[in-house]
Amino acid sequence: MKPRLNPRLLPVLVTAALLVVLFLTGAIRFDGFGSLRVVLNLFTDNAFLGITAIGMTFVILSGGIDLSVGAVIAFSSVLCAVLIEQQGWHPLLALPVVIACGSLLGLVMGALIHYYAMQPFIVTLAGMFFARSLATILSEQSIPIEHGFYSAVNNFGILLPGRAWFGTGAMALLFIFVLAIWLLHYTRTGGYIYALGGNAQSAALMGVPVGRTRILVYVLSGTLAATGGVVYSFYTASGYALSGVGLELDAIAAVVIGGTLLSGGTGFVWGTLLGVLIMGLIQTWISFDGTLNSWWTKIVIGLLVLVFICLQRWLSHTLEQGKRS
Amino acid sequence: MKAHALLQRCLHSRYFWPLLALALILLANLFISPAFFQVELRDGRLYGSLVDVLNRGTPVALLAIGMSLVIATGGVDLSVGAVIAITGAVCANLITDTDMSLLMIMTLGLLAGLAAGLVNGGLVSYLGIQPIVATLVLMVAGRGIAQLINDGQIITFTHDGFAFLGVGSLLGLPAPVVITVIVLLLVHGLVRFTALGLFIEAVGCNAQASHYAGVPVKGVKLAVYGISGLCAAVAGMIITADIQGADANNAGLWLELDAILAVVIGGAALAGGRFSLVLSVIGVLIIQALSTTILVSGIAPQYNLLIKSLVVIAVLLLQSAVFKRQVSLLWRREAA
Numbered sequence: 001m002k003p004r005l006n007p008r009l010l011p012v013l014v015t016a017a018l019l020v021v022l023f024l025t026g027a028i029r030f031d032g033f034g035s036l037r038v039v040l041n042l043f044t045d046n047a048f049l050g051i052t053a054i055g056m057t058f059v060i061l062s063g064g065i066d067l068s069v070g071a072v073i074a075f076s077s078v079l080c081a082v083l084i085e086q087q088g089w090h091p092l093l094a095l096p097v098v099i100a101c102g103s104l105l106g107l108v109m110g111a112l113i114h115y116y117a118m119q120p121f122i123v124t125l126a127g128m129f130f131a132r133s134l135a136t137i138l139s140e141q142s143i144p145i146e147h148g149f150y151s152a153v154n155n156f157g158i159l160l161p162g163r164a165w166f167g168t169g170a171m172a173l174l175f176i177f178v179l180a181i182w183l184l185h186y187t188r189t190g191g192y193i194y195a196l197g198g199n200a201q202s203a204a205l206m207g208v209p210v211g212r213t214r215i216l217v218y219v220l221s222g223t224l225a226a227t228g229g230v231v232y233s234f235y236t237a238s239g240y241a242l243s244g245v246g247l248e249l250d251a252i253a254a255v256v257i258g259g260t261l262l263s264g265g266t267g268f269v270w271g272t273l274l275g276v277l278i279m280g281l282i283q284t285w286i287s288f289d290g291t292l293n294s295w296w297t298k299i300v301i302g303l304l305v306l307v308f309i310c311l312q313r314w315l316s317h318t319l320e321q322g323k324r325s
Numbered sequence: 326m327k328a329h330a331l332l333q334r335c336l337h338s339r340y341f342w343p344l345l346a347l348a349l350i351l352l353a354n355l356f357i358s359p360a361f362f363q364v365e366l367r368d369g370r371l372y373g374s375l376v377d378v379l380n381r382g383t384p385v386a387l388l389a390i391g392m393s394l395v396i397a398t399g400g401v402d403l404s405v406g407a408v409i410a411i412t413g414a415v416c417a418n419l420i421t422d423t424d425m426s427l428l429m430i431m432t433l434g435l436l437a438g439l440a441a442g443l444v445n446g447g448l449v450s451y452l453g454i455q456p457i458v459a460t461l462v463l464m465v466a467g468r469g470i471a472q473l474i475n476d477g478q479i480i481t482f483t484h485d486g487f488a489f490l491g492v493g494s495l496l497g498l499p500a501p502v503v504i505t506v507i508v509l510l511l512v513h514g515l516v517r518f519t520a521l522g523l524f525i526e527a528v529g530c531n532a533q534a535s536h537y538a539g540v541p542v543k544g545v546k547l548a549v550y551g552i553s554g555l556c557a558a559v560a561g562m563i564i565t566a567d568i569q570g571a572d573a574n575n576a577g578l579w580l581e582l583d584a585i586l587a588v589v590i591g592g593a594a595l596a597g598g599r600f601s602l603v604l605s606v607i608g609v610l611i612i613q614a615l616s617t618t619i620l621v622s623g624i625a626p627q628y629n630l631l632i633k634s635l636v637v638i639a640v641l642l643l644q645s646a647v648f649k650r651q652v653s654l655l656w657r658r659e660a661a
Contacts, residue, residue, distance in 0.1 A: 065457070112638065116645040119595045121401070121457075123641070125582055126634040133630035140627065249465055262458050295472035295573075302466025306448075309458050 055224030063264030076229025081239025106222020197264025391553030399597030407467025409577025412561030442554020491566030529597025
């Protein structure tokens, strides 16, 4: 008997194959592309996007959407800067407060969505306006963070052969990635999230605590977006109210490219990580190439999203027909 | 008794809450700055804050007209902001690079919007892709395409005929306001004097049932996204004519969100079904009056989005059945 491949895995495998092909082609075309350094930089440069996209994966798996994440990143980075530089807090005290603010916003949005049966799209849109506005009220100018703790954390890391730097940003991304996989695949809560996204009504009938789970995914997303904002503040060593504009789209695109269905119930966290890496790789490619303009990034990512949704559409169509016959 | 019944009818009319919200915002201006209501006639054109609210609200109002139809079918069109950028780029390049007639330029601009809308509609109706994702494609790629047309530059031009669309005046009103009213009447006529409006609401209530009842579901969906693209193209031309330039990065940025917000504030459910173009336009006026009020009241502009987000949540709460029940329970407990 031939071992049968789970067809739900196919989109993720296509993403993985595309990532490998893209990387190998780049390695052949450009000097220095196929190095450990480029790979690790992918993780470092996209750490904040990756962390946020992991949070978005939970929300989308549950059948919702969170448009507030880009604004939450901006708000968190500005709040970090204000607390540390202007209020004189120690980062170790400021960071938990900042992350708790993200959780709180997620909690409020989740509660509104659940208890008042409001549309996630509109509620998180209001959350986006709210967080972006708070960020600009705190400070319109970019605030540099020059605390010793920041440079210490930024200088911490492991130097690998080929001047490859495995820094704290990449570590944070991998750590949260492992946590997310554990939560989604090895706990009961993870099962609840899938059940909720598959069919909320059946989930409720099966005894899934729908309210708690639905609110939890928005808390998770808010927490991870705030964490992404903290990582971003380390990455840029500053806080700026206009950072992360449109980042929610990148996060959603990464989730879709990673093979997660936007209708909920189907998908994997590691697919999202692959999606983020592909988007990062396209940008690396364009910067290596030098002749292509940055707007090609947008067009290519748009086309990739299109290809993947068509693939998923075709796949679920074939699956349905397979069930019928 | 009769007055009571009339009051009840008013309270339950879906026009009541949006109009009340608009009235409250305008009333607030009476206290903050009475100059808000001054309208004067200068050089055959009306000037004043109220005219300003109408004029600045036109791009979003145009988008909201198309968006109402899309949302009524249970869909959403995220790409309209990018379509504005594409239309602007097409028109600006035609003006600078060719000597086509104004009519031709406008026709091609409209065609660009229609083409974008049909791409969205095709993905949604014929490939069965979720509207959020299908239109996300063009939302992300659209600005890239506009930059490609503009070759990464901001294209500026001088063309009196085209600029009239943005800065001219007709019958004492700014040209954009007149254009928007014409589009509103055209679309209203299209959906209310043909069966299209009924079909749209039927598809939004239950697409499967409509299909069995003989409604051409796919055609209806294709049509609403096409109309949405056309409306976005008109908005794109007005914005481009207003600043006499096409900025692929910033033209119409985030306007799709305002348009969706306006439709929801107007009382439409994102799940689809009943729609009202007039209510959506009232939703736009609420948003625009709010922004202008904040501007003239001297509150720092950073608070604009904060107040907007709180108003949105308040409006959503007022529309929420759960909230109404909670309030009436509280009311009864107080009375007892």
